[in-house]
Amino acid sequence: MMIQHSVIFKLKHASGTAEETAFFDAAKQLAHLPGVLNFQVFKQTSPKNQFDYGLSMEFENQADYDGYSVHPDHEQFIREFWLTNVVDFLEIDYVRLAKP
Amino acid sequence: MMIQHSVIFKLKHASGTAEETAFFDAAKQLAHLPGVLNFQVFKQTSPKNQFDYGLSMEFENQADYDGYSVHPDHEQFIREFWLTNVVDFLEIDYVRLAKP
Numbered sequence: 229m230m231i232q233h234s235v236i237f238k239l240k241h242a243s244g245t246a247e248e249t250a251f252f253d254a255a256k257q258l259a260h261l262p263g264v265l266n267f268q269v270f271k272q273t274s275p276k277n278q279f280d281y282g283l284s285m286e287f288e289n290q291a292d293y294d295g296y297s298v299h300p301d302h303e304q305f306i307r308e309f310w311l312t313n314v315v316d317f318l319e320i321d322y323v324r325l326a327k328p
Numbered sequence: 329m330m331i332q333h334s335v336i337f338k339l340k341h342a343s344g345t346a347e348e349t350a351f352f353d354a355a356k357q358l359a360h361l362p363g364v365l366n367f368q369v370f371k372q373t374s375p376k377n378q379f380d381y382g383l384s385m386e387f388e389n390q391a392d393y394d395g396y397s398v399h400p401d402h403e404q405f406i407r408e409f410w411l412t413n414v415v416d417f418l419e420i421d422y423v424r425l426a427k428p
Contacts, residue, residue: 232370236420252425270332270422282422318418320336322370322382325352 229323231293234284236272237317243280247313254309255283261299263292278316329423331393334384336372337417343380347413354409355383361399363392378416 241247252269259267270282287293296302341347352369359367370382387393396402 231373269425271425272420273331273423274419274421276419279420281425282420284422319374319376320372320379320382321374322384323373325369325371325381 229289231287231290232284232322233287233293234282234320234322235317236277236279236282236320237314238278238280239313240315241313251309251313254305258283258285258302258305261296261301263287263296279318329389331387331390332384332422333387333393334382334420334422335417336377336379336382336420337414338378338380339413340415341413351409351413354405358383358385358402358405361396361401363387363396379418 239248239251255269258264265286267285272279272282287296339348339351358364365386367385372379372382387396
């Protein structure tokens with residue numbers, strides 16, 4: 229079953245800074261990891277929450293998701309970019325609800 | 329510019345109750361309002377947040393989004409189902425970020 233994995237987040241750096249650009253350049257590389265489908269980067273525009281950006285991707289199944297999570301390049305991104313640049317976030321996993 | 333509008337939320341009612349079914353039956357009618365594209369209903373499965381469900385839709389532009397927001401059927405849904413059934417939620421609006 230397709231899983232839509234996303235994170236909505238806020239960066240430590242102001243918009244337009246070199247640190248912000250470096251963060252997104254690194255994040256975009258995640259699109260190329262095995263199992264990652266439909267990778268998207270978003271600006272969050274609602275004034276009703278405290279976040280500024282979103283990353284979204286899909287996995288065909290839990291095995292692909294698990295493989296991504298433990299992939300060395302993903303773990304390196306978390307260590308070198310995520311933990312050092314993100315000040316607040318919420319992680320969301322969605323599966324399509326056919327019938328509630 | 330395409331806008332992806334979503335809400336992640338938690339219902340007052342336990343899974344499988346008649347109230348829950350009635351809520352989602354009403355929510356699904358929103359898919360038919362003018363301007364609403366790619367309407368989806370999700371189960372939220374990450375243990376890293378407090379929410380259980382998501383609704384997602386897209387609008388081609390802000391005018392369509394605004395028209396949806398003030399549509400009488402949407403306002404009725406908010407009044408009769410959303411305010412009475414939802415105990416916690418976060419509203420998210422995304423636009424595609426071409427280049428940060």
